Amino acid sequence: MSNTIELAAKFAKAHESGRTLVLPTVWDTWSARVAVDAGFDGLTIGSHPVSDAIGSADGEQMDFDEYLGVIKRIVAAVEVPVSADVESGYGLAPGELIERLLEVGAVGANIEDVVHSEGKRLRDRQEHADYIAAAREVADEAGVAFVVNGRTDAAKLADKFDDPIAEAVERVKLLEQAGARSVYPVGLKTAEQVTRLVEAVDVPVNVTAHPVNGHGAGDLAALSALGVRRITFGPLWQMWLAEVSGTQLSKWGI
Numbered sequence: 001m002s003n004t005i006e007l008a009a010k011f012a013k014a015h016e017s018g019r020t021l022v023l024p025t026v027w028d029t030w031s032a033r034v035a036v037d038a039g040f041d042g043l044t045i046g047s048h049p050v051s052d053a054i055g056s057a058d059g060e061q062m063d064f065d066e067y068l069g070v071i072k073r074i075v076a077a078v079e080v081p082v083s084a085d086v087e088s089g090y091g092l093a094p095g096e097l098i099e100r101l102l103e104v105g106a107v108g109a110n111i112e113d114v115v116h117s118e119g120k121r122l123r124d125r126q127e128h129a130d131y132i133a134a135a136r137e138v139a140d141e142a143g144v145a146f147v148v149n150g151r152t153d154a155a156k157l158a159d160k161f162d163d164p165i166a167e168a169v170e171r172v173k174l175l176e177q178a179g180a181r182s183v184y185p186v187g188l189k190t191a192e193q194v195t196r197l198v199e200a201v202d203v204p205v206n207v208t209a210h211p212v213n214g215h216g217a218g219d220l221a222a223l224s225a226l227g228v229r230r231i232t233f234g235p236l237w238q239m240w241l242a243e244v245s246g247t248q249l250s251k252w253g254i
Contacts, residue, residue, distance in 0.1 A: 005144055008107035011042060011081035012145035015181050015204050020224040024211070025085075025233040027053045028070065029077040036078045044110070045071055045084040048235040060116040064090045068104050075105035083108030083147060088115045088123070094134035098146065102139070108147035110184055111135060113154070113171070122160065128152070129174040136179030149182045149206055149230075150175030155197075156187030165193055169200045176201045182230050191217040194226050204229030210236045 014021055023042045024035040027049035035043055048058040050070050056062040067090075075082050084106045089097050101109055113128040115121045123131070132150050139146030152175070154161060155168040164187075172183040184206040185197050194217045198205050207223060209215040209231050215223060223231060 004102060004105050004107060007081045007105075008145045008147070011083070011107045011147050012181060014042065014081075015147055015230070018229070020220070020229050020231065021204070022220065022231045023083065025049060025235070025237060026074060027238055029073055031238075032074045032078050032082075036080055040080070042081045043074070043078065043083070044108075044232050045074055045082060045106075046233075046235055046238075047085045047087050049238040052235070052238065058087075059120075060087045060090050064092075064100075068100060071101070071106055072104035081107045081147075083110070083149065085110040088112050088117070089131065091117050094131050095138040098135050098138045098142075102142060102144060102146070107144070108149060108181075109135075110149045110151050112151035112184075112186075122153070122157065125171050125174050128171065129178040132175055132180050133178035140179075147181040148179065149184050150178070150180030151184035151186060151206075153186055155185050155193070165196055169196060172197060172201050172205070176203050182206055184230075189216040191222070191226055193217075194223070194228060198227035206230040206232060208232055208234040208236065210240065212240060 023044045024040050025044045025046040026032040026035055027046060032043055051058045051062050071084050086097060086109050089111060111132060113123040115123060132148055136148050152168055152171040154171050155164050158164050161167040168185040172185055175183050182204040183201055188194050188207055205228055207215055207228050211233055217223060217226060
């Protein structure tokens with residue numbers, strides 16, 4: 001636990017530093033080591049790429065114990081802070097979720113507001129904020145500066161909200177108040193949208209970018225200039241590797 005406490009403190013401090021963190025999204029020990037060898041000092045684990053790697057499917061369809069095993073092996077393979085995407089919590093109470101993540105050495109987690117196990121039900125604003133607050137409380141009681149990355153899918157749910165971006169703004173504000181050390185409004189596409197979310201909170205805003213093609217709002221320099229302070233790849237790095245590898249391997253096809 002002592003190493004987890006130290007790594008968590010380092011990770012939390014990095015989120016408070018004001019610099020833009022690029023945290024590659026990995027799915028196994030190989031990808032984790034590749035990212036660390038490339039110079040990255042923190043990683044995220046994505047449920048989507050992990051589920052693809054083990055023959056399962058995203059949307060909380062993985063066996064959570066199996067997923068924890070993947071997280072544990074990745075954590076053991078590197079010496080940098082590792083955060084894990086746990087979707088909406090896999091049906092666990094927030095306290096149990098955090099305790100189980102700490103047991104395998106994770107020092108952060110994405111927690112989203114779409115409950116896949118309940119027909120993709122969207123938690124209401126306060127319900128999700130309360131879940132985040134409870135998760136943060138358990139981590140604090142354990143003496144771990146755990147980085148909860150409060151995710152909302154509101155920005156991409158035009159069928160539910162007249163102004164999805166405005167809804168995302170209100171949600172990330174509540175998530176910050178609940179104790180999230182960063183917020184993750186997925187689905188942002190433009191510089192204007194990114195700016196609205198960045199201006200809404202004081203904690204880092206996480207955007208998903210392609211490792212080669214960047215984001216709709218621009219490349220790393222452009223995103224940093226907009227005030228983005230956390231960038232992850234989601235499943236895009238794995239997908240890009242598959243595309244490149246597929247193209248090259250096809251030359252050997254019969």
